[in-house]
Amino acid sequence: MFKIEIIPYKLRFKKPAGTSRGIYTDHQIWYVVFRDDEYPTHFGIGECAPLHDLSCDFDAGYADRLAGFCRITEQEQQINTELLREHSSILFGLETAMRHYRQRLWQLWDTPFSRGETGITINGLIWMGEFREMMQQIEAKLEKGFGCIKLKIGAIDFEKELALLRFIRSHYSAREVELRVDANGAFSSGEAMERLHRLAELDIHSIEQPIRAGQWKEMALLCGSSPIPVALDEELIGIHPPAEKRKMLESIRPQYIILKPTLHGGLSGCNEWIELANELGIGWWVTSALESNIGLNCIAQWCATLNSPLPQGLGTGSLYTNNIPLPLEIRGDRLWFEPTGVFPGLKEFHNEEE
Numbered sequence: 001m002f003k004i005e006i007i008p009y010k011l012r013f014k015k016p017a018g019t020s021r022g023i024y025t026d027h028q029i030w031y032v033v034f035r036d037d038e039y040p041t042h043f044g045i046g047e048c049a050p051l052h053d054l055s056c057d058f059d060a061g062y063a064d065r066l067a068g069f070c071r072i073t074e075q076e077q078q079i080n081t082e083l084l085r086e087h088s089s090i091l092f093g094l095e096t097a098m099r100h101y102r103q104r105l106w107q108l109w110d111t112p113f114s115r116g117e118t119g120i121t122i123n124g125l126i127w128m129g130e131f132r133e134m135m136q137q138i139e140a141k142l143e144k145g146f147g148c149i150k151l152k153i154g155a156i157d158f159e160k161e162l163a164l165l166r167f168i169r170s171h172y173s174a175r176e177v178e179l180r181v182d183a184n185g186a187f188s189s190g191e192a193m194e195r196l197h198r199l200a201e202l203d204i205h206s207i208e209q210p211i212r213a214g215q216w217k218e219m220a221l222l223c224g225s226s227p228i229p230v231a232l233d234e235e236l237i238g239i240h241p242p243a244e245k246r247k248m249l250e251s252i253r254p255q256y257i258i259l260k261p262t263l264h265g266g267l268s269g270c271n272e273w274i275e276l277a278n279e280l281g282i283g284w285w286v287t288s289a290l291e292s293n294i295g296l297n298c299i300a301q302w303c304a305t306l307n308s309p310l311p312q313g314l315g316t317g318s319l320y321t322n323n324i325p326l327p328l329e330i331r332g333d334r335l336w337f338e339p340t341g342v343f344p345g346l347k348e349f350h351n352e353e354e
Helices: 062-076 088-103 131-143 158-171 189-200 216-225 242-252 266-280 293-304
Strands: 002-019 022-036 043-048 124-126 148-152 178-182 206-208 230-232 256-259 283-286 328-331 334-337
Touching (some): 022 062, 022 088, 062 088, 088 293, 189 216, 216 230, 242 266, 256 266, 266 283
Parallel strands (some): 124 148, 178 206, 206 230
Antiparallel strands (some): 328 334
16 A cells, blocks of 8 residues: 655756757645555655746645645555546646656666666757857757757747757758757747758757647648648647547647657556557657756656657756756766666655755
8 A cells, every 4th residue: 555745846957958849947746645654764756847838737726635635646556547647747646656666776677778788869858048159059959979969940030040940050961960840839929930941950859849739720731831840739638539640640640759758648648649640650759857867867768668769859868957866867969867876765765944
C-alpha cells in the first residue's frame, strides 16, 4: 500500500527564458511522492509541471485538483488513466511516480540508455532573445558539435532570424547540420506560405507550428503545399479521445508531430499519438517541456524505449539554478544517463526557503 505526498517546488531559471508567449523567470511545479506504508525508504517520485499559459489542465484550482486525484489514486492503488485523460501534467506526474515506485530504481526501463551504454541524440535549442545573444548561443552549440540546431523564431524581426539561419548555412551544409525552426504559431495565415518559401532556401528540416493552433483548414493547406515539412506541437494540446486524435491527424496530414508528455496526455496519451502517427505515415519525435530533471529523466528513459532515429528535444535540464541533481549529462550532442551516479533523497525535493 502506498500513500501520496505532494511537494510544491518553484524552479528558478538561471536567466530569463524567452518564448513567443512571454518570458519565464521561474516555474511552479509539484512533485508527487508515492511512499510505502511498511517501508518508509521505498518511494517513487514524479513531476507535475504544467505551463500556466499553455497547459490545458492548468488554472487557479490546479493544486486542489491535483490533491483530489492523488486521493483517488491512493484509494484505488492504481492510476485511473481514463479519469485523468484530460489532465496531462497530473497524469504524467503520477505515471512517473508509479513507474519509479514499482521499479525501485531510477532506471525506469531497461535499455542501453538506462544502462549508460549509449546516449540519446538531441537537438541544440536556441532560445529567443536579442540578435547578438541568439548568435552567441548558435556559435556555442556548433562548437560543442551539435548536428541538429533548433531555433525558436517569431520574437525578433523575421529578416534578422533569416540572417541567423544564413550564418549557420554559410558554415555548414544541410548534410552537416540539420536546422529546425519553431514558430510557436507566430505567423499569420496570410504570410505563412511566403515565409516558408524563404526558409526553404536555407534547407530547413522542418518548422513547428507555423500558425496558431485550431485552424485545421489553414494548417492542412500549409501541410499540403509547404516547401518545408510541417510539425505540429500546440495543435495536439487539448485533444484527448483517440477518435479526435485520428480526426485531427487525418484532417491536417502533417509531416511530423512533436510529443510532450506533460502537454499531450502523459506517457499513455503520447503512446496513442505514436500509434496513430505510425499508422498514418506521420513522423514524430519527443521533446521535454521545461520539466526539472525528474520529468526529464522519465521522458528520456521512455524515449529510449521507442528507438526513434531522429534527434530528440531533451536538453532543457540545465536551465535552472535549483534543479534536482540526477546523473543526466549532455556530452557533445547526446544526453547520457549514468546508472552508478549519485541520486537524490527526499529531503532534496523541498525549496530552500520552505
